[in-house]
Every structure is written in C-alpha cells, then in structure tokens.
Amino acid sequence: MPPFAPGELATLSSLWIGSLPEPPLDPSNRVADDPEAAALGEAIFFDRRFSANGRVSCATCHQPELAFTDGLARGEGIGEVPRSTMTVLGTAHSSWLFWDGRKDSQWAQALGPLENAAEHGGNRGMYAHLVAEHYRAAYESVFGPLPDLGDGGRFPAMAGPVSDPVASTNWDAMLPADRDAVTAVYVNIGKAIAAFERGLMPGPSRFDRFVEALLAENRAGATALTDEEVAGLRLFIGPAGCTNCHSGPLLTNQGFHNTGVPPVPRREPDQGRSEGIGLVQHDEFNCLGRWSDANSDDCVAIRFLRDDAEAFVGAFKPPSLRNIAETGPYMHAGQISSLIDVLRHYRGAPAAAAGHSELEPLALTDEQLAQLEAFLRSLTEFPGDP
Amino acid sequence: MTHHDARRGPRLATAVILVVVLHGGCAMPAELRSPSGAASPLAASPSPTASPARPTPGPSATSSANVQEGVPSEHGTFVGSWSSDPHIPPINVVHEWVLHIETPDREPVVGAAVIVDGDMPAHGHGMPTRPQVTADLGGGDYRVEGMSFQMGGFWIVDVTITAAGLTDRIHFELEL
Numbered sequence: 001m002p003p004f005a006p007g008e009l010a011t012l013s014s015l016w017i018g019s020l021p022e023p024p025l026d027p028s029n030r031v032a033d034d035p036e037a038a039a040l041g042e043a044i045f046f047d048r049r050f051s052a053n054g055r056v057s058c059a060t061c062h063q064p065e066l067a068f069t070d071g072l073a074r075g076e077g078i079g080e081v082p083r084s085t086m087t088v089l090g091t092a093h094s095s096w097l098f099w100d101g102r103k104d105s106q107w108a109q110a111l112g113p114l115e116n117a118a119e120h121g122g123n124r125g126m127y128a129h130l131v132a133e134h135y136r137a138a139y140e141s142v143f144g145p146l147p148d149l150g151d152g153g154r155f156p157a158m159a160g161p162v163s164d165p166v167a168s169t170n171w172d173a174m175l176p177a178d179r180d181a182v183t184a185v186y187v188n189i190g191k192a193i194a195a196f197e198r199g200l201m202p203g204p205s206r207f208d209r210f211v212e213a214l215l216a217e218n219r220a221g222a223t224a225l226t227d228e229e230v231a232g233l234r235l236f237i238g239p240a241g242c243t244n245c246h247s248g249p250l251l252t253n254q255g256f257h258n259t260g261v262p263p264v265p266r267r268e269p270d271q272g273r274s275e276g277i278g279l280v281q282h283d284e285f286n287c288l289g290r291w292s293d294a295n296s297d298d299c300v301a302i303r304f305l306r307d308d309a310e311a312f313v314g315a316f317k318p319p320s321l322r323n324i325a326e327t328g329p330y331m332h333a334g335q336i337s338s339l340i341d342v343l344r345h346y347r348g349a350p351a352a353a354a355g356h357s358e359l360e361p362l363a364l365t366d367e368q369l370a371q372l373e374a375f376l377r378s379l380t381e382f383p384g385d386p
Numbered sequence: 387m388t389h390h391d392a393r394r395g396p397r398l399a400t401a402v403i404l405v406v407v408l409h410g411g412c413a414m415p416a417e418l419r420s421p422s423g424a425a426s427p428l429a430a431s432p433s434p435t436a437s438p439a440r441p442t443p444g445p446s447a448t449s450s451a452n453v454q455e456g457v458p459s460e461h462g463t464f465v466g467s468w469s470s471d472p473h474i475p476p477i478n479v480v481h482e483w484v485l486h487i488e489t490p491d492r493e494p495v496v497g498a499a500v501i502v503d504g505d506m507p508a509h510g511h512g513m514p515t516r517p518q519v520t521a522d523l524g525g526g527d528y529r530v531e532g533m534s535f536q537m538g539g540f541w542i543v544d545v546t547i548t549a550a551g552l553t554d555r556i557h558f559e560l561e562l
Contacts, residue, residue: 253536
C-alpha cells in the first residue's frame with residue numbers, strides 16, 4: 001500500500017472516531033447531563049403508550065439494531081412521514097436537527113414527532129397524563145412536583161395544539177396557565193429523552209481501526225481495510241470530494257446542501273432548508289423561547305442563523321455516513337435504494353428540481369464507484385466493540 | 387460528495403493585486419485618492435503613531451491562510467485586516483473574528499457600520515451562519531461573532547463598511 005501523504009493523514013485523523021470530542025453543552029436543557037433524566041428519557045423512548053394507537057414509540061423509527069433508523073424509505077408511525085428517518089446517534093453534536101434543520105436542540109426535536117399526526121399522533125395533554133400515571137416518581141425526582149391534573153375539566157385527557165379536532169378544541173378551551181402547566185411537562189419529556197439521546201454515539205468501525213493503526217504506525221493493524229476499500233478511501237478524501245460535506249468524525253459538516261436529489265415520483269419537490277429556517281425561527285421550543293433554559297447569548301446557532309431562505313431551496317443536511325451500509329434506503333425521502341446508485345447520482349450530478357445543485361459531474365469509472373462503495377461499507381461499527 | 391476544485395479561485399498571493407486591477411479605474415472621491423498624509427474625513431481622532439504591527443496597504447500587503455492584513459476596499463476608501471480566534475479559522479465551528487479598519491493613511495475608523503458575509507464561489511453557497519458585529523472595540527477594531535466555514539477550500543469574506551457617509555467593501559480571500 002503506498003503511504004498516505006501528511007495532508008491525507010491529517011484528513012484521516014479528522015475523520016477518525018477518536019477525534020470526536022465530548023458533545024458541546026446544551027444550555028437549553030438543564031437536565032441534559034443528569035443520569036436520572038436520561039433513565040427516564042430512555043424508558044419513554046421505548047414506551048409505545050406514548051402514541052395515539054399505543055403501538056408507536058420513538059424506537060419504532062429509531063431502532064437501536066438499525067443504528068437508530070428504520071430501514072424504510074420514509075418513516076412510518078401512525079401514518080407515513082414525507083421524509084426518511086435520520087439516526088439519533090451523534091445528534092448531541094448537531095446544531096440543527098431533521099433534514100431541514102427545523103429544530104435546534106435534541107429536546108425540541110424529540111417533541112416534534114410526539115405531536116405529529118403521522119408519527120406518534122398524540123398530544124401534550126395526553127402525554128402529561130401518561131407521565132402522571134406511569135412515571136410520577138421518576139419525573140418528580142428530576143423535575144419537581146407534577147401539576148395536579150386530576151380535574152378533567154381543566155386538564156382534558158386529550159388536549160394540544162395539534163391537527164386532531166377534539167384535542168385542538170379542548171386545548172383552545174383551557175386556561176392559559178393550565179396550558180402552560182401541561183406544556184411544561186411536555187417540554188420536560190423532551191428534555192429527558194434528550195438526556196438519554198445525548199449519550200448515543202456511533203462506535204468504532206473497521207475504518208477507525210485502520211486509521212488508528214496508521215496513526216500509530218502499526219503496519220499490521222493497517223490491514224483492517226482491504227486494498228479495494230483503501231482505494232475507495234483515497235477517492236473519498238480526494239477526487240470524489242466527499243469530505244466537502246461528509247467531514248469530521250461524524251462524517252457530516254452539519255450544514256445544508258442542495259445535491260439535486262430527484263423528488264419522490266408524483267410528488268412536488270421538497271423545499272428543504274428554505275422552509276426549515278422559518279420553522280425553527282418560529283418554533284415555540286427553540287433556544288430563544290421561554291421553554292429553553294438558555295440565556296439568549298448562549299443560543300449561538302439561532303442567533304447567527306442564516307435566514308435568506310432562497311439560498312437554501314432544496315438544501316438538506318448531509319447525514320452522517322457512519323453505519324451507512326445499514327441505514328438505507330438513502331437520501332431525504334429514501335429516493336435511492338442502494339449505495340452504488342447513490343454514488344452514480346453523485347457521478348452524474350443531475351440538475352436539481354428545486355433550487356440549484358452544488359454538484360458537478362465526477363470523472364469516476366465504475367470500478368472507482370465500486371471502490372467507494374466498498375469503503376463506505378467499512379464505516380459500519382462493530383457490535384459490542386469496546 | 388460535491389466536486390471541488392479550489393484552484394479555480396484566485397490564489398491568495400494574487401488577491402490584493404487582483405482587487406486593485408479590477409477596481410483601480412472606478413470613480414472614487416478625490417480626497418480619498420490624495421496621497422497618504424492628507425487629513426481624512428474618516429479619522430475619528432489623530433492617530434498618535436501608526437502601529438508597527440500593521441503593514442502599509444497596497445501590493446506589499448501580506449496574506450496567508452490564517453491572517454490577512456492591509457487589504458484595500460474596492461474603491462480604496464478603507465484598508466482592512468482580520469484575525470481569528472482560534473488563530474486559524476476552524477472548519478465547521480462557530481467562532482469569532484476581530485476586524486481592524488483604517489483609512490488609507492492609517493487612521494483607525496471608529497463608529498462604522500460593518501456587515502460581514504462569506505461566500506464559497508466554487509460551490510454556490512455562502513456561510514452556514516450570518517455573522518454579526520457585536521462590539522466596536524475602539525481603535526478601529528470590531529468584534530465579529532458567528533463566523534463559520536462549513537468546508538475547506540476557497541472562501542471570500544465580504545466586509546461592507548459605512549463610515550462618515552461613505553460605503554465601501556473589502557473582499558478577504560481565504561484558502562481553508
């Protein structure tokens with residue numbers, strides 16, 4: 001194997017899982033690093049009672065055995081979601097959550113699906129009652145006393161600012177202070193789930209073992225990748241330009257880019273980040289809002305939010321490539337089934353249906369695409385690897 | 387996996403010269419074309435002594451991947467320098483810059499309105515953030531928060547300065 005140049009070694013080191021720092025503090029969530037909150041959040045994450053039909057939990061779409069994705073083109077909860085399920089792994093490092101970045105914290109993200117009619121399909125009034133019934137002690141240990149929800153007139157079983165007409169009507173009839181009491185419980189559910197998710201990080205892969213050996217000048221260890229995979233790696237950090245967006249140890253730059261992925265057949269093109277900007281600015285659960293625990297100075301991402309929506313038409317967040325072989329179908333709505341077809345898309349660089357693609361065609365042979373695919377398959381973590 | 391060829395952008399060594407060639411023929415106020423040493427309407431107060439750390443503007447200006455000093459604005463109204471904290475601008479990390487703005491005769495420009503933006507011409511996108519000047523530090527220095535570059539390569543950072551009724555723009559060019 002020809003040696004890597006010093007610049008290439010620096011790039012490899014930057015992609016290595018060992019370069020992943022501790023996640024940045026989340027000042028918007030005062031229990032982000034509280035183990036008790038994480039234990040409560042973990043229990044709720046897997047609890048299917050937190051749904052309209054009692055069959056959907058966070059883990060329905062974020063399955064641990066599939067790297068916290070679902071193996072589907074588009075997520076399926078109560079109904080079908082328009083986009084593909086993103087992994088939860090490593091999201092403590094994300095300033096923006098979801099493909100369009102419409103949430104700015106893990107806890108705000110966790111609250112979205114709970115009240116989305118196509119996902120959990122519930123409402124915050126229902127969730128507050130579930131916490132009171134099943135998690136009272138754990139909740140109160142972390143967050144203090146629950147409000148007294150016993151008066152069914154003031155605190156209906158179904159109530160929230162959702163599309164369901166019964167819950168919506170009930171919500172509108174509640175006193176503002178009672179609505180706030182329920183929302184406070186709902187927000188704390190999100191913050192507990194976030195405390196659990198904060199600890200979910202991808203594990204080392206064969207690629208990481210390879211880089212570790214290279215950096216330690218351990219020739220034997222540097223056989224962790226095959227010649228074909230190493231050839232793919234050289235393309236990945238070189239002429240294929242993959243690291244423009246898939247950089248850092250999570251293999252994403254956490255930004256938003258238009259790569260001209262075709263829309264789902266018979267559907268309008270997804271506008272992506274251009275709509276996510278307004279959504280996060282007006283989200284009641286953003287870092288600057290009253291449910292956040294942060295001082296506004298600490299809300300760096302949203303304070304310096306780039307809000308010129310027209311520049312982000314059709315732009316989506318580059319997903320992490322860790323475990324990518326296990327997390328198809330690919331792209332924001334599962335438009336492409338196989339890794340090799342994803343690579344063909346990047347080679348061909350078609351024009352975007354909405355906005356302007358940043359891609360330019362790549363002069364890569366079929367053999368080189370196969371090498372890139374082989375490399376991508378080396379990014380799967382070892383189950384139970386220390 | 388975007389295709390990227392940083393070589394299509396002007397190289398740093400030619401950046402200052404390129405600005406002069408492109409904009410040298412543009413109209414500019416007569417007093418700003420006068421030789422250095424003339425009183426400038428932009429100077430807030432007489433400068434006691436020019437700092438030896440600040441090189442004179444023009445073709446002798448220095449530049450590198452992590453510092454760029456003495457870059458004239460399009461119409462020669464201002465001369466700008468930047469420094470970053472961390473010293474080398476990190477990729478994909480929100481960080482701070484300090485801009486230093488002077489007149490061509492090296493008087494610091496204070497009290498200016500300053501707008502900062504970045505662009506990656508080879509990729510057709512800007513910065514992931516909208517930086518803001520959050521403090522006029524005095525002496526021609528301005529703190530810029532919210533700087534972020536989401537990928538390595540050739541970047542242009544545009545700084546639009548308005549002071550004493552005059553507006554002009556400095557293009558800093560970076561290879562990250």
